[in-house]
Amino acid sequence: AQKITQTQPGMFVQEKEAVTLDCTYDTSDPSYGLFWYKQPSSGEMIFLIYQGSYDQQNATEGRYSLNFQKARKSANLVISASQLGDSAMYFCAMREVRRNQFYFGTGTSLTVIP
Amino acid sequence: DTEVTQTPKHLVMGMTNKKSLKCEQHMGHRAMYWYKQKAKKPPELMFVYSYEKLSINESVPSRFSPECPNSSLLNLHLHALQPEDSALYLCASSQGRQGTMNTEAFFGQGTRLTVV
Numbered sequence: 001a002q003k004i005t006q007t008q009p010g011m012f013v014q015e016k017e018a019v020t021l022d023c024t025y026d027t028s029d030p031s032y033g034l035f036w037y038k039q040p041s042s043g044e045m046i047f048l049i050y051q052g053s054y055d056q057q058n059a060t061e062g063r064y065s066l067n068f069q070k071a072r073k074s075a076n077l078v079i080s081a082s083q084l085g086d087s088a089m090y091f092c093a094m095r096e097v098r099r100n101q102f103y104f105g106t107g108t109s110l111t112v113i114p
Numbered sequence: 115d116t117e118v119t120q121t122p123k124h125l126v127m128g129m130t131n132k133k134s135l136k137c138e139q140h141m142g143h144r145a146m147y148w149y150k151q152k153a154k155k156p157p158e159l160m161f162v163y164s165y166e167k168l169s170i171n172e173s174v175p176s177r178f179s180p181e182c183p184n185s186s187l188l189n190l191h192l193h194a195l196q197p198e199d200s201a202l203y204l205c206a207s208s209q210g211r212q213g214t215m216n217t218e219a220f221f222g223q224g225t226r227l228t229v230v
Contacts, residue, residue, distance in 0.1 A: 045204060
């Protein structure tokens with residue numbers, strides 16, 4: 001079964017607007033971490049933001065915030081004030097405590113339009 | 115230093131060649147990973163080393179042979195590859211303590227491998 005689902009293969013957003021990238025996950029482990037990575041065309045995977053399963057508050061890192069809805073098993077990434085440099089692939093990932101392994105979603109290709 | 119360094123950045127090899135990919139980190143991380151990524155696809159896990167021991171092998175063909183000489187280095191030895199093995203190979207590291215979930219993986223820039 002798919003551990004991480006990203007249902008938006010491609011997204012477009014106007015520069016300076018906010019955009020939400022969807023991510024749902026599936027696990028029976030009560031302890032897990034959720035991560036978002038950005039991958040520009042150069043190939044490097046850049047860590048953006050982390051949310052732990054026991055965290056009460058949504059994570060924020062600069063223009064990135066994570067909308068964590070535990071009951072729905074969703075961990076959507078919100079990018080505020082989009083910039084042209086935000087154009088990239090975005091991957092949602094999960095790490096279960098019991099296994100030292102990161103599961104990745106299929107990714108969302110974000111294009112920021114001037 | 116939050117860097118994972120991979121060499122080479124690009125590699126073209128013939129199907130009869132033997133080559134190695136190298137990965138290095140100096141963050142004291144004890145888990146290191148090899149991923150294979152095809153264009154517009156997510157990274158696929160190949161191997162995980164935990165405390166220099168191979169802990170996960172995701173049924174990777176034997177023409178890929180990992181090696182972890184010490185806690186800072188990870189190699190991937192390649193032999194008799196096929197054209198379909200052409201991909202971006204990513205190395206990553208994390209703190210690697212089981213029982214911890216809040217440790218992100220740091221990735222290198224990858225090696226773009228082309229098999230001709």
